[in-house]
Amino acid sequence: MKKGWLVMALLGVLFFLWRQWPDQQLHLIVCNVGQGDAILITQGFNQVLVDGGPDQRVLNCLQDHLPFWDRRLELVVLTHPEADHLTGLISVINHYQVANLAINDFGKQTPVFRRLAAAINNHKIRHFQPRRGMKIRLGLMDFDVVWPDNLALQERQAFLANKPRWFGFPVIQDRDFNANDYSITLWLHFGRFTALLTGDLSRERSLPLVWRREIPPAQVLKVPHHGSRDDNPPALYQAVRPKIALISVGPNHFGQPSPQLLTFLHRQGIAVWRTDRHGAIEFISNGQGRLELRNRN
Numbered sequence: 222m223k224k225g226w227l228v229m230a231l232l233g234v235l236f237f238l239w240r241q242w243p244d245q246q247l248h249l250i251v252c253n254v255g256q257g258d259a260i261l262i263t264q265g266f267n268q269v270l271v272d273g274g275p276d277q278r279v280l281n282c283l284q285d286h287l288p289f290w291d292r293r294l295e296l297v298v299l300t301h302p303e304a305d306h307l308t309g310l311i312s313v314i315n316h317y318q319v320a321n322l323a324i325n326d327f328g329k330q331t332p333v334f335r336r337l338a339a340a341i342n343n344h345k346i347r348h349f350q351p352r353r354g355m356k357i358r359l360g361l362m363d364f365d366v367v368w369p370d371n372l373a374l375q376e377r378q379a380f381l382a383n384k385p386r387w388f389g390f391p392v393i394q395d396r397d398f399n400a401n402d403y404s405i406t407l408w409l410h411f412g413r414f415t416a417l418l419t420g421d422l423s424r425e426r427s428l429p430l431v432w433r434r435e436i437p438p439a440q441v442l443k444v445p446h447h448g449s450r451d452d453n454p455p456a457l458y459q460a461v462r463p464k465i466a467l468i469s470v471g472p473n474h475f476g477q478p479s480p481q482l483l484t485f486l487h488r489q490g491i492a493v494w495r496t497d498r499h500g501a502i503e504f505i506s507n508g509q510g511r512l513e514l515r516n517r518n
């Protein structure tokens with residue numbers, strides 16, 4: 222009798238492990254964090270988190286999608302130092318081991334950025350400034366850095382020279398320049414699956430990339446800047462030619478996503494998935510053209 226219970230318990234544990242064990246497909250999850258961005262990409266045992274959203278909700282998303290024993294993120298990206306992208310990363314750094322952090326070499330003079338910079342410093346997190354031309358390979362996933370490029374980074378240096386520094390990061394104020402201009406933009410590819418992750422990239426920066434034909438096509442576009450009207454020019458969509466537009470957005474006073482953009486996407490036949498309507502959105506790709514979609518409210 223006792224033996225029977227033991228076998229049952231063992232089977233239970235095995236089933237639990239089997240349920241948590243990652244498959245070999247690519248999972249792209251737009252976490253439901255309200256007004257902000259937090260995007261988790263996993264493939265096998267490799268995990269990448271792009272932005273952390275405006276609060277701790279990102280931790281629920283990580284808990285839902287990482288095996289319980291895995292407390293390490295291979296790569297975390299902060300696209301730009303605004304609160305709706307960075308706040309959750311403070312909790313992430315405190316609860317997970319962050320192996321590498323891709324971050325711009327500047328911050329903003331805000332209490333929340335100071336806390337992030339302190340956390341990076343306290344945990345001695347290895348960090349680097351991504352620049353166009355860099356390729357980051359993790360397992361079977363590839364990330365190409367599309368933006369910022371060297372020229373933009375050189376120009377920025379001049380603005381940062383005389384700024385105060387917090388834990389090594391020069392910090393700016395709103396009037397200095399638009400932090401969105403330096404949103405780290407990544408082109409993700411996994412076999413035939415492609416996605417462009419844009420943070421809050423401004424039109425001032427995306428349009429020149431389009432004109433220079435430096436924007437790669439992608440099946441999935443993480444819509445820039447929560448669907449703001451200004452930062453989503455039609456030319457960008459003509460260059461990327463996405464089949465799916467992902468909008469990470471919550472209640473806000475900015476009119477995001479803009480009705481004009483939604484009408485445009487509808488007319489173009491681009492499928493729209495948005496976190497405020499659909500909750501967390503998960504794409505699963507086998508890299509060979511099959512794309513499965515799950516969403517959880």
Ligand SMILES: [Zn+2]
Nearest residue numbers: 257305421446
């Ligand atoms: Zn934002």
